[in-house]
Amino acid sequence: MKQTILFLVSAGLLLLSSSNQADKKAVEANPFFSEFNTLFNVPPFDKIKEEHYLPAFKQGIKQQQKRIEAIVNNSDVPTFKNTIEALESSGALLTKVRNVFNNMTSAHTNDELQKIAKEVAPLLSKHNDDIKLNAGLFKRVKAVYGQKEKLEMSSEQNKLLEKTYKEFVRGGANLSLEKQARLREINEKLSLLSLKFGENILKENNAFEMVIEKEEDLAGLPPSVITGASEAAKERDHEGKWAFTLHKPSMIPFLQYSEKRELREKIFKAYINRGNNNNELDNKAILSKIAALRAEKANLLGYRSHAEFVLEKNMAKEPDNVYKFLNQLWKPALARAKQEARELQAMIEKEGKDFKLEPWDWWYYAEKLKKLKYDLDDSLLRPYFRLENVRDGAFAVANRLYGITLEERTDIPKYHEDVKVFEVKEADGSHIGLLYVDYFPRASKRGGAWMNSYRKQSRREGKTVHPVISNVGNFSKPTGDKPALLSFEEILTLFHEFGHALHGLLSNSTYEKLSGTSVARDFVELPSQIMENWASDPEVIKTYAKHYETGETIPQSLIDKIKKSSLFNQGFATVEYLAASFLDMDWHTLTEAKELNVEKFETDSLNRIGLIPEIVVRYKSPYFRHIFSGGYSSGYYSYIWAEVLDADAFEAFKETGLFDQKTALAFRKNILEKGGTEEPMALYKRFRGAEPKIDALLKRRGLN
Numbered sequence: 001m002k003q004t005i006l007f008l009v010s011a012g013l014l015l016l017s018s019s020n021q022a023d024k025k026a027v028e029a030n031p032f033f034s035e036f037n038t039l040f041n042v043p044p045f046d047k048i049k050e051e052h053y054l055p056a057f058k059q060g061i062k063q064q065q066k067r068i069e070a071i072v073n074n075s076d077v078p079t080f081k082n083t084i085e086a087l088e089s090s091g092a093l094l095t096k097v098r099n100v101f102n103n104m105t106s107a108h109t110n111d112e113l114q115k116i117a118k119e120v121a122p123l124l125s126k127h128n129d130d131i132k133l134n135a136g137l138f139k140r141v142k143a144v145y146g147q148k149e150k151l152e153m154s155s156e157q158n159k160l161l162e163k164t165y166k167e168f169v170r171g172g173a174n175l176s177l178e179k180q181a182r183l184r185e186i187n188e189k190l191s192l193l194s195l196k197f198g199e200n201i202l203k204e205n206n207a208f209e210m211v212i213e214k215e216e217d218l219a220g221l222p223p224s225v226i227t228g229a230s231e232a233a234k235e236r237d238h239e240g241k242w243a244f245t246l247h248k249p250s251m252i253p254f255l256q257y258s259e260k261r262e263l264r265e266k267i268f269k270a271y272i273n274r275g276n277n278n279n280e281l282d283n284k285a286i287l288s289k290i291a292a293l294r295a296e297k298a299n300l301l302g303y304r305s306h307a308e309f310v311l312e313k314n315m316a317k318e319p320d321n322v323y324k325f326l327n328q329l330w331k332p333a334l335a336r337a338k339q340e341a342r343e344l345q346a347m348i349e350k351e352g353k354d355f356k357l358e359p360w361d362w363w364y365y366a367e368k369l370k371k372l373k374y375d376l377d378d379s380l381l382r383p384y385f386r387l388e389n390v391r392d393g394a395f396a397v398a399n400r401l402y403g404i405t406l407e408e409r410t411d412i413p414k415y416h417e418d419v420k421v422f423e424v425k426e427a428d429g430s431h432i433g434l435l436y437v438d439y440f441p442r443a444s445k446r447g448g449a450w451m452n453s454y455r456k457q458s459r460r461e462g463k464t465v466h467p468v469i470s471n472v473g474n475f476s477k478p479t480g481d482k483p484a485l486l487s488f489e490e491i492l493t494l495f496h497e498f499g500h501a502l503h504g505l506l507s508n509s510t511y512e513k514l515s516g517t518s519v520a521r522d523f524v525e526l527p528s529q530i531m532e533n534w535a536s537d538p539e540v541i542k543t544y545a546k547h548y549e550t551g552e553t554i555p556q557s558l559i560d561k562i563k564k565s566s567l568f569n570q571g572f573a574t575v576e577y578l579a580a581s582f583l584d585m586d587w588h589t590l591t592e593a594k595e596l597n598v599e600k601f602e603t604d605s606l607n608r609i610g611l612i613p614e615i616v617v618r619y620k621s622p623y624f625r626h627i628f629s630g631g632y633s634s635g636y637y638s639y640i641w642a643e644v645l646d647a648d649a650f651e652a653f654k655e656t657g658l659f660d661q662k663t664a665l666a667f668r669k670n671i672l673e674k675g676g677t678e679e680p681m682a683l684y685k686r687f688r689g690a691e692p693k694i695d696a697l698l699k700r701r702g703l704n
């Protein structure tokens, strides 16, 4: 008996010590636990393994907790340096792992990563609450905030103090313990629900395929689309057939060109029913819970609605201002869209058909009408829009504006073979940062296009920490022997995301928290959207639009057609977008935490504004990722809000010259470099000399 116990004890010891050893080894092997030993200290993707994330998250949380304890237990009186600054830099390891992880779960995820995400979400939610609801810490923050008039601080320090203090208040620091406990529950639930929401869309998006077996069902499709579909079929084990998916580069051309109305309807309905199929991936109950919990949280914190809570931080300030703004655009946009619908209906009738225009017909007849009116066809343009040329065209614009250069580096570790890495340098050759681009769709990537940071720019002890930025997209990929040829829409998106990248790259701020794109949500789209203006400028188009076979520059006649057709279908585009903005606002101005019937709520919302049945809201609630799984809740309006800014800001370039150095420098110094270090309107006025006017936007959209 004794012997057995002894044996068990020693076996236990053995186990313990070997697991300690294993732990130690794991720590040594975990790239997150030391400086990234790579060029420019970028993430060593060749060494990072899935099993490294969770321990790094846990360690990162622990490390930040310790530092915060030290701040709280500091016997010195609270100062900006020992409290606000110390807090700002307390989570270095956590930020490091989170940046890589978030990039991966968006751009290149898998079941293992999704599992880790679910484990990490509640840990992070709790950790964040532990900070915001730490009474000792808040006491110190409040003490510094209380003397802010007396402190001699730079405007940036002022902003950091302000932002930190508000984050505590908005995080519930002033609530009773009982309410704080409920807030913690809500935050945890929300973190998991929004994760699940996004995961469901990814799965629904990948699950659907439309396999075409008969050649006659390809009627109307251009050869390049057919080749792409044949390759997609091969990848999906349907060799010899043709497959279409819900990825935009596959679906949109099908909707534009397929003569098979019932197939257009099939793929279109699959798209708009994502998350609404009453299966295990259904998002209705999830989003309705999210909306209810957000309302409850807002109430707890003393706001009438989630929108009120969110908008206080934005330029728009309150829900009424957003509604007023949206309504101002809605009437002329709807009138334009109705007129467009009539034109498309007339086309149908002219073809001798007697059906009523439906949403799955819109793309098809719009494409036809465009051809008829402007002799312009998407497939005429694509050969001039080779992705690499367009990308270099965007880089060239940045070069002419800011003198910066982007040069490909092949010695930087990547997470996927599609990724390319560019080193960004000043005109004088000094290093600015790195840009990763990852442009093609795949099952491991969520839909859409975005910019993200692996490392934000900041200064530590006077030394610059250089930014590492990524641009991810789902653009048309090479098919057959053709390179990747983009649509004009895709070009705008590429320039748009590159604009966000410039905001991150050219940032010049001391604190990470205020750096680059850390600005109000309705301001963040200014640097991105303004780049779209250069993308569509005739002089600039000529620099990047070269025929992929002949190298010939796009003929002036085609550019004229692009220009002439620029207002085409703008009613549709504006209406489907605005409808989504209204829907977002409606979900988030709920004043009561009540779960609702999603379909009824959405229908009521869209009926209220009078959306016509021929147009479907750009995002239906069950796949409205921006607002239920991204950071755009009560913020989807931001794109068009920022369009007022970008249209007006671009006027400044039109007045002085597209590449006028003084204007470019003013934009760089006052907007791009400043990040969130000052109030957006103050920055804007310094650049433009006045507040923006809505006129330029109305003119651009043909709504004046």
Ligand SMILES: [Zn+2]
Residues within 6 Å of the ligand: 496, 500, 525, 528
């Ligand atoms: Zn954007």
